[in-house]
Amino acid sequence: MPCRKGCGPQWWHGKVKDCGYRITAGREAIIEALSSTHDHLSAEDVYARIHDKYPNVGLTTIYRTLDMLVNLGLVFKFDFGDGKARYELTEGPKGAHHHHHLVCTGCKRVIDYTDFIDDEVELLRRTEKGLSDKYRFRIDNHLIQFYGTCTECLAK
Amino acid sequence: MPCRKGCGPQWWHGKVKDCGYRITAGREAIIEALSSTHDHLSAEDVYARIHDKYPNVGLTTIYRTLDMLVNLGLVFKFDFGDGKARYELTEGPKGAHHHHHLVCTGCKRVIDYTDFIDDEVELLRRTEKGLSDKYRFRIDNHLIQFYGTCTECLAK
DNA sequence: CTTATTTCTGGAAATGATTTCCATTAAACA
DNA sequence: TGTTTAATGGAAATCATTTCCAGAAATAAG
Secondary structure, X not given: OOOOOOXXXXXXXXXXXXXXXXXXXXXXXXXXXHHOOOOOEOHHHHHHHHHOOXXXXXXXXXXXXXXXXXXHOOXXXXXXXOOOXXXXXXXXOOOOXXXXXXXXXXXXXXXXXXXXXXXXXXXXXXXXXXXXXHHOOEEEEEEEEXXXXXXXXXXX | OOOXXXXXXXXXXXXXXXXXXXXXXXXXXXXXXXXXXXXOEOHHHHHHHHHOOOOOOOHHHHHHHHHHHHHHOOEEEEEOOOOOEEEEEOOOOOOOOOOEEEEEOOOOOEEEEOOOHHHHHHHHHHHHHHHHHHHOOEEEEEEEEEEEEOHHHHHO
């Protein structure tokens, strides 16, 4: 048998084990849920998507696991201003598809975008270098969001 | 008498009145608190700084007022990951001193920075233009934060 | 200035996301 | 397989933020 779920060794197992954490069914389910969508899931969303298949995974475990994954750098936690945290994988089985967000302050809709990133990446690299030198700060990540009003909300 | 507080007409009165809001002592106190610091104040922080001088301004009013100011665009609301929202004036009596943030994920310390902004401003302008054209989105604002570890936390 | 209208207020109670507790279960590794 | 130790879930606790509502205050009208 190749692997518990018949899908090859999981790309994230190494990082989790290396940090002394165990691989459990709940954790597999949570990462699977995050892997299988581009939506910005809240903890409750993850619970809802998992619950049919894994009725014995509780909300508490989801919060705990997401927190662990954020600390490991496998997941990014976002705040889009609607009162609940949202989570996204920072990298997937096929590697990261880096993107930033456009947040509509009217309807709270979030658009991912990956275009114009080339120039941004170049500038970000320079900026991060400059900042970490000047402030003696090790930069691991960045968050870029644009706020505004989407077409639908503008129409009102 | 020049003005209620003897300090000239307040720069923000116009915007508040134009939107149909009233000028009250509580609101003056809250904006004064935000104006007089570069710290990233939470609602409770504002309460603490105001309470001696204005013991009759309650927390509820502070939340309500900050929310109003965010909607008017006079205040920006931040989430640095410590569970409470932080507020900063977007512009002051002397105009905005635009900056971005460096957040230490270890100790949650936040460093403001204004350097390297020139290149960023240029790229941001272009990016915002491109995004608003492509997604037909009116962009009002942006949020840029870098996450990492500060010198003190690195030392551990 | 006085009164009328409507917003603003604070305090208590409600809310809702997230955490904590703790006895039980299940990975991991010898 | 047995032992060790981390992980679990469900209930209760926490804590920032909102909601309610009757009274106070700001603006508009007279």
